[in-house]
Amino acid sequence: MLITKAPKGTKDVLPKDVYKWQYIEQKVREVCSYFGFTEIRTPTFEHTELVQRGVGETTDIFQKEMYTFLDKAGRSITLKPEGTAPAARAYLENNLYADVQPTKLFYITPVFRYENVQAGRLREHHQFGVELFGSKEATADAEVISLAFTFFNSLGLDELKVNINNIGCPDCRPNYNNALKEYLKANFDELCPVCKDRYERNPLRVLDCKNDKCKKIAEGAPVVIDYICDECKNHFEELKAELDALGISYVVDPYIVRGLDYYTKTVFEIISEDIGAKSTVCGGGRYDNLIEEIGGPKTPAVGFGLGIERLLLMLESKGIEIPNNKRKLVYIASLGERAKREASKIAFNLRREGISVEKDIMNRSLKAQMKYANKIGADYVIIIGDEELDKGVAKIKDMATGQEREILITDIKSSL
RNA sequence: GUGGGUAUAGUUCAGUUGGUUAGAGCGCCAGAUUGUGGCUCUGGAGGUCGUGGGUUCGAGUCCCACUAUCCACCCCA
Numbered sequence: 256m257l258i259t260k261a262p263k264g265t266k267d268v269l270p271k272d273v274y275k276w277q278y279i280e281q282k283v284r285e286v287c288s289y290f291g292f293t294e295i296r297t298p299t300f301e302h303t304e305l306v307q308r309g310v311g312e313t314t315d316i317f318q319k320e321m322y323t324f325l326d327k328a329g330r331s332i333t334l335k336p337e338g339t340a341p342a343a344r345a346y347l348e349n350n351l352y353a354d355v356q357p358t359k360l361f362y363i364t365p366v367f368r369y370e371n372v373q374a375g376r377l378r379e380h381h382q383f384g385v386e387l388f389g390s391k392e393a394t395a396d397a398e399v400i401s402l403a404f405t406f407f408n409s410l411g412l413d414e415l416k417v418n419i420n421n422i423g424c425p426d427c428r429p430n431y432n433n434a435l436k437e438y439l440k441a442n443f444d445e446l447c448p449v450c451k452d453r454y455e456r457n458p459l460r461v462l463d464c465k466n467d468k469c470k471k472i473a474e475g476a477p478v479v480i481d482y483i484c485d486e487c488k489n490h491f492e493e494l495k496a497e498l499d500a501l502g503i504s505y506v507v508d509p510y511i512v513r514g515l516d517y518y519t520k521t522v523f524e525i526i527s528e529d530i531g532a533k534s535t536v537c538g539g540g541r542y543d544n545l546i547e548e549i550g551g552p553k554t555p556a557v558g559f560g561l562g563i564e565r566l567l568l569m570l571e572s573k574g575i576e577i578p579n580n581k582r583k584l585v586y587i588a589s590l591g592e593r594a595k596r597e598a599s600k601i602a603f604n605l606r607r608e609g610i611s612v613e614k615d616i617m618n619r620s621l622k623a624q625m626k627y628a629n630k631i632g633a634d635y636v637i638i639i640g641d642e643e644l645d646k647g648v649a650k651i652k653d654m655a656t657g658q659e660r661e662i663l664i665t666d667i668k669s670s671l
Numbered sequence: 672g673u674g675g676g677u678a679u680a681g682u683u684c685a686g687u688u689g690g691u692u693a694g695a696g697c698g699c700c701a702g703a704u705u706g707u708g709g710c711u712c713u714g715g716a717g718g719u720c721g722u723g724g725g726u727u728c729g730a731g732u733c734c735c736a737c738u739a740u741c742c743a744c745c746c747c748a
Contacts, residue, residue: 260739263739263740314746315745315746315747316746316747319672320746320747337747337748366748368747368748370746370747371672371673371744371745372740372741372742373741373742373743373744374741374742374743375748376746376747376748377748380748381748382748383748384748513747515747524748534747534748535747535748536748537748538747538748560747560748561748562747562748563748564748565748566748588706588707590706590707591706620701620706621706621707622702622706622707622708623700623701624707624708625707625708625709626707626708626709627708628707628708629708629709630708630709633708636707636708638706638707640706642706650707652707652708654708654709657708657709659707
């Protein structure tokens with residue numbers, strides 16, 4: 256029973272839908288090439304420690320959503336829950352930082368999180384992601400945001416809601432953390448056990464605790480953006496100026512707190528209200544400490560992740576049709592033993608010349624073959640019976656118009 | 672981790688206060704003058720009513736559990 260069911264939160268992409276994925280992937284590659292981003296493919300699983308250092312120990316992802324197991328040699332392995340840490344690891348491992356900078360990468364990859372399933376939320380989903388290593392400039396942030404923007408536009412999505420925020424850097428975050436802790440201190444005893452832990456390790460996360468009491472306490476808490484240092488403030492202003500210049504409209508949302516610990520300074524997200532639960536389609540930001548955190552040289556970086564399943568839902572809800580350009584298809588209908596054999600030969604030869612050809616492999620009647628040809632959307636049907644065979648001719652029927660004419664078998668290719 | 676809905680043919684769904692052989696549309700297959708698709712008509716195949724218990728003379732229908740699935744909270748893409 257269970258073996259005929261894909262695991263919870265996973266989905267098959269069926270032949271009738273594959274063209275949508277191929278179209279999206281094609282657009283990804285196209286737009287990325289315009290921006291000079293090149294593709295990288297990293298493994299499906301990584302050492303658990305990389306993921307741990309990458310997304311951070313205090314995140315939901317690390318604490319309850321990882322697919323982690325021991326391999327046969329006792330190594331702890333985790334299916335990647337996001338694409339940034341693996342890309343950063345590959346950047347380091349392959350010394351890409353030693354090449355000319357910046358390094359601009361993109362990827363399309365499955366990611367895995369053990370979550371409760373709902374509309375637009377799966378346990379395995381696919382992300383198109385982009386990582387720009389080596390630049391600390393706000394123009395790099397804008398480059399990445401504008402890439403996402405252009406990508407959406409290329410699919411016909413233009414009324415986008417881009418939210419941005421700046422959550423500070425290691426220099427100024429402590430100021431904010433202190434202010435926040437000072438604020439939280441009064442009600443420390445009321446906090447849930449998890450938040451008591453967060454209070455020391457990463458107080459920012461207390462702000463998005465699900466516990467009702469914690470939420471209540473967090474309501475009047477100070478906002479990060481009021482506490483950031485001059486450098487962060489300038490960075491933020493520079494980003495806004497850059498986006499203004501590009502004509503990309505955005506909203507400053509001081510409450511964006513991304514769910515990954517590695518973010519510094521810029522964070523942003525692109526929201527879609529109409530794909531079931533209101534949700535993020537694209538989320539990203541700057542992470543200037545991650546590379547160093549996982550053992551590399553201090554390297555500024557910025558990137559985003561974009562959920563392809565959610566993107567598909569969004570396109571559907573907006574009524575945007577994805578083009579499905581089918582190839583011209585020929586069906587060879589045959590009647591009689593000799594004609595059947597001849598049909599096989601003709602099909603084989605045409606296929607080797609780059610034409611899409613189908614023929615009967617079900618031993619059906621001519622009528623049934625015609626029906627089949629119609630159902631699979633054949634543009635032309637070549638009909639061969641023993642009568643035709645004797646004369647060296649075949650009938651060719653244009654399925655759209657219903658018109659039929661007789662041609663020489665040797666002329667089939669030129670008649671299509 | 673929390674809450675709610677649903678579970679009957681391949682699919683979308685009916686199924687009357689529990690009562691005999693569980694139905695329809697679509698799809699699939701086959702026929703409707705001998706070698707021709709779409710439209711129409713006719714026929715056919717296909718269901719241990721999610722699984723396991725219980726109540727009852729009798730359960731697709733009522734009760735419980737489990738599982739699956741959908742939706743939402745939270746969080747995320």
